[in-house]
Amino acid sequence: MPVYVDISRCIGCRSCEVACKRVHGGKGHVNVHMAGDRASVPIFCHHCEEATCTMACFSGALYKDGERTAFAVEKCTGCGLCRLACPFGVVWTDKLAHKCDLCQGRETPTCVVTCPANALSTDFEAASKRARTRAALVAAYGGRV
Amino acid sequence: MPKVLVPTVCPYCAAGCGFFIAVEKERATGIEYMPAHPASEGALCSKGNAALEVLYHEDRLIHPLKRKGDSWTRISWEEALDLVARGIHGAMKERGPDVVGFLSSSKCTNEENYLIQKLARSLGSANIDNCARLCHAPSVVGLNRTLGAAGMTNPIADLANSKCIFVIGSNLAENHPVISRWIHKAKDAGAVVIVADPRLTHTSWMADVLLQLKPGTDVALLNGMAHVIIKEGLQDDLYISKCTSGYEALAEDLKDYTPEKVSEITGVPAGEIIRAARSFAISPASAVVYSMGITQHTTGTDNVQAVANLALICGHVGRPGTGVLPLRGQNNVQGACDMGALAEFYPGYRRADDPETIRFFSRAWNSTGLPAGRGLTATEMICAAASGEVKAMYIVGEDPANSDPSSNFTRDALENLDFLVVQDIFMTATAQLADVVLPAAAWAEKEGTYTSTERRVQWSHKAIEPPGDARSDLDIVCNLAQRLGLDFSYAGAADVLAEINSLVPAYGGITRERLGDFGLVWPCPTAEHPGTPILHSQGFKLKDGRASLGPVKYRPAAEDASWEYPLVLTTGRVTVHHNAGSMTRRSPSLIEREPDLFVEINMADAAKLRIADGDEVTITTPRGETTANARLTDSVKRGVVFMPFHFPGTNILTADVTDPEARIPEFKVSACRIARRN
Amino acid sequence: MIKVDKNLCLGCFSCSNVCPNQNIVREETEDKRSIHWKKCKEECDLCVEFCPGKALSLVPFDPACEEPTLTFDLVACKICGARYATEPMLRRIEASLPRELQKDSTGLAWIWVCPVCRRKIEAERATKQMVLGRSRANP
Known part of the structure; x- marks a missing residue:
């Protein structure tokens, strides 16, 4: 949602x-x-259907949970790939990644x-x-x- | 310890939004929203969302302080109260009670305002006022005269029922953001929105018709619209004949204000004036919303009357979706006025110059020597301080050194006092000049009622204890009064409210027990009365029950652009700051979004002055000069510049000429010149 | 001890973030970032496991071996010029996304634009119609 x-x-x-x-x-x-x-x-965050941030995330911290683009902080390594993979610039890396969690x-x-x-x-x-x-x-x- | 949610009323603007303060281990740890609230439906603007940030700010005053040369010494409450009592008593003993001026606070509760004015008057001083003088004094004077009541006639939420909303001199989208919610709801149902403002503001984004008038020409515009309405026969004759008086004289006077002539004065195309007038008149329910763009002029009272005239001739008063809606600034500026913290009114708007008022309160307060006649207004007190007629001042929760016009003059005036006490939550620019500074509790640290702009009286609960030695204004005032030999033995805010119930008819039924979740709307005269969200549906509290129409002549503003000062400076607010900014400038999430003073200059003017975006510029008026960052824009017309007044620099520039009746300074029009700093 | 394959390292700091012993030291300036792997005797291989580029491997401790340092120039944003990422990271994203998602509707290769400018572009796109409409209604 x-x-x-x-x-x-x-x-x-x-x-x-x-x-x-x-x-x-x-x-x-x-x-x-x-x-x-x-x-x-x-x-x-638009919570894109084809969320490029989840495609770039190698550790599985970012994943689609129904409509929501969810984030499991415990899996994040802070690599920052998601930040660069978001076309709208709305994923941040501040040591670890953070984004809209609705x-x-x-x-x-x-x-x-x-x-x-x-x-x-x-x-x-x-x-x-x-x-x-x-x-x-x-x-x-x-x-x- | 579990989390407790304490309901409270937002301390910023007068929309009166409610929210919950989450309290854990006696600390305010978060905000929860209140979706059932009738004015805000749970919404909060950026200021409301940041409200808790000031509570634990390191700058909070936590001890009484005494001036010692250029520094401060921490003192005990005993010593502080003795000093203050001696200072006030000393000045009065020597020169009479009128040498002491009292400024009450529109940020304080009704109960505190009531006590502060009672303190001043019981001591024999007529000089009691609050900062309503700087925002809506003309509404108090003008609306009392035309409609017989000074307040918003209809509730905020009722705007949703309107079919035409005319916003003049109000940037509500930035200053009362929650109100735009209701305007959008009206627009969803097809309402037309007309916005009149010298600037393109966020409010103008909602406009279907935009009237970008020259600062200070509001009377001409309003008269011009009324002229069109009468000329085209769109007025409500039945309403005029049944409910108003003085129409003939008004209609006669309006004949001069042809759209062409008005267009010349205001700079608004004649066609747009006609379009706006027609929309306003023919809609089944039109409301006119205004704020300080109408009041902060030497013609403030005239402006308010012209607004009321326009609504009355169309019969747009007393029904859902209609009305005259002054949006007040501070959270309790309506209440401070209701409680009589005004130079010309005792509680309940009883005239200070009426002997019956004095008899009534002498009996009620068991007091002899109440001052008859109006006292000095906030602006007059400053002048009297400069001339030496006022020797001592007791200022509660106000910052005239920043908020009054011509602040260099104001500072000198305050320095000229023999004795100055300032009671506040922060060391404001005014407190810096004081002899004694008393640390007060912030809104969340005390209880009491606040009256929002829609006349809704709401109880705000105490969520946490004040920091350090800070005390509620109510406690401080009572303690001080007792030291000055007055019997101010109140058990608490509820006790004071009970006295207000018995003395202010409109608050008669607004008892502590009845103030449930969302309060009551005055007038509420009896314990059974449900409150009165819409005023004037059964006539007016004036002669014969009729509203009073009266012609108002257009007079130009006191200052105009000249060869020496070729630009017109107008002032206003931005969304993340509030008034003099002593709270919002200390709120990290607000100040980071608008950290510095800026001046908006039209691109073409800037090009001529060789000013680029972001340049540091000097703005000069006859009162002084200040520096700000230039912001190039098309939102102001050529010849007009705009500055927000939340920063100390702006009011150095503004003029202290006032409206002859309401004594409000003309913050909105000052001639100035601008140059790039090298 | 950690061995680094400099052809595979993206310069992303993942290893430094997960290292429990602060053995991987990072440094970032305006236009460069560098990573320095201290020699460690730990049996831990968290950094190896969490390297997105699979550039790290655990090798037996060798006192003679030098401590590796890699330095990356940061790529400048095509619009504002701010340095915002290492080139291998951006290349990696380019490779991980389907071709059609690498450009937006205006044909702009957004990967080579910094996140701040991406937000601005999105804001401009979103408000374009509104700004036009309002300018037309009230010029």
């Missing part, structure tokens, strides 16, 4: 960034990027709960339906009531 971003809702408040770092003992896995003065987006042990990932603007969600269907409805309303009313 990866986390989806609705970029039209992101307000660049960096809440996910701060919260992620806090719950992971000072090692955050989200970076909020500003696109000039017009938009922002949090960049974090907040294992919590009901919902912290970034999703804390997001003030509801930009992050774990329910892709609901989020995309919401975005489609909104776009249709804008098209119908043209930004007018």
Whole structure:
């Protein structure tokens, strides 16, 4: 159950960034990027179906667990290959590797709960339906009531 | 020992988000979210997420301190309280009670604010105020006059029911991030969002209609929109005739504000003004949200009245999805005002210049010699300190040396005092100037109520003990009052709240026992009353139950660009910092994200001044100069520059000219010049 | 004692991380990293087991043998120029991934771009439509 971003809702408040770092003992896995003065987006692990980080990991520390790209810290040797194998730059090696774990042990990932603007969600269907409805309303009313 | 989750209210902005502090072995070890909270639904912004970082900060004040030349000596509470009592008493004995000024804190609880103003007034000093003076004093004056109540008319969550949300002078996406949640919900249901701001802010990303006006031209814009509405016959005639007074004079006055003329003043295209006006008027439920972009002007009260006029002529008051929504800044600035920590109001907004008020509180407090008439406001106290009319000040949890305009002048004024006591959690710039510094408990180390911007009164529980010798403001004030011969024997915050219940009608039913998980919304006059989330649905608390419409004339800001100072400086906030920054600048995960003071300059202006992105520049106004890193952008128009005021440099530049009624300084418009430092 | 095959070593620090006795010393500067294998008499072969390049082997202790040191130049990011990895590591990743995953939709060989720039590229890609739309609506 990866986390989806609705970029039209992101307000660049960096809440996910701060919260992620806090719950992971000072090692955050989200970076909020500003696109000039017009938009922002949090960049974090996509939990790719064909996860290149798991392909590069020789020790089996990174592996697919259903939709989730999971990480078993006890198998990690800190070689750093996963960091280089991630096309999005969202696996870090800091002696050992660390990446988004979808907040294992919590009901919902912290970034999703804390997001003030509801930009992050774990329910892709609901989020995309919401975005489609909104776009249709804008098209119908043209930004007018 | 097991982990305990203690419910608390976020100490930063006034959205009033709740969260749990996880406490293990008497230490606050983590934050857990509160998904059932009515305003935040569990969300927290970056500041809220970092809130615990200040609690164990090494800079916390843990002992009372006495100035000794240029350094500090640690003293006992006995000695500290004696010194303070002697200082205040001495000044009063010599020159009368009005030579002492009291600044209460909009970061403190309602109970503490109530006691601080009671202390000041019981000692005979009318000079009690809080930093609402610097943010929403015009809302208090303007909304009391037009709507009969000073507060957000509708709850935060009610924004989701709105069909048109007009945000003017508020960068809520950065400053009250949780509120954007509700705006997005409204947008999901097809609402139109209009944003008026001199800058392209994160809030403007939500806008369907964007009005990038020149700083200080809000009255013109609002009048222009009202003009269009009346000219096109979009006003709500039934509502106007049933619920308001003064419409004819207003309509007559608005005739001058044609879109073309307004466009010339504001720099907003006439077509956009018309588009915004139509959207706002024809929607079935429109809300207008504003903050300090409206209030921090010499025309602040006018701006607020123009906002109220616009909502009233369209009948957008008193129903779900409508309303006039001032977003307050500090977590308890609404409560500090409700509790009468204001120069012109006693608790419950009873006018200080009304003899009945004095009679009422003399009886209630069993006190003789309560001061009649309004006292000096926060800004006036500083001027009086400079001129020597105020000799001593007791400042609780405020940092005027950073937060007041023209800070060089403010510092000199504070240094000019014979005696200054500062009570705070950190050694702020103001505390540096004090004779005695008293270490206070932070929010998580004490209990009491806070009133959020939506008038929600919430109980915040004590999670941990204060560090070292620090004590809660409530304890300190009570101890001090007793030393000054007053009977302040309260068992705790609940005891004070009971007194508030009996004296402030709107808080009559907000008793400790009834403050469950998410509090109650005032007015809540009786023990059975459910609270009033939406104000003015049954008329107004003004003459004949009608709201008062009144014409407001556009007046230009006190300063404009000139040959010597060709740029207009406007100030504001960034998402990871809060107000004067004494907490957020000490919070590692916030300061690392915005470590230095910067100034946003339009690309074209910067090119002319040969300034590149990241250059260190000097910004100069007649008040002084400061240095900052240049940030080149298109988000401000040519001729306008922007600086956040969380860092000590910014308010060196701002002007201390104030609104004639609300006495708020014009933080939002200062003429300046900028040069690259070599 | 550890023997190193310098043609197989990736320069990844895995061995140094797993060594329980701090016998494998690492050093990294802005543009170089080096690994130094001290002579050890341990029977332990953790580093051998956890070498992704299979470059290490356990050999009998030989006092005459010199302690090996390998130094790697770090590769500069094609975009920002920051040095971010050893070439053998990047080559290894190139070899371990299916061909179609080595480039992104813009044809960029992302392996030769540092993680910081990869995040920026991803952010730009993700926000492109949003920025365009907002700029068009409110120029």
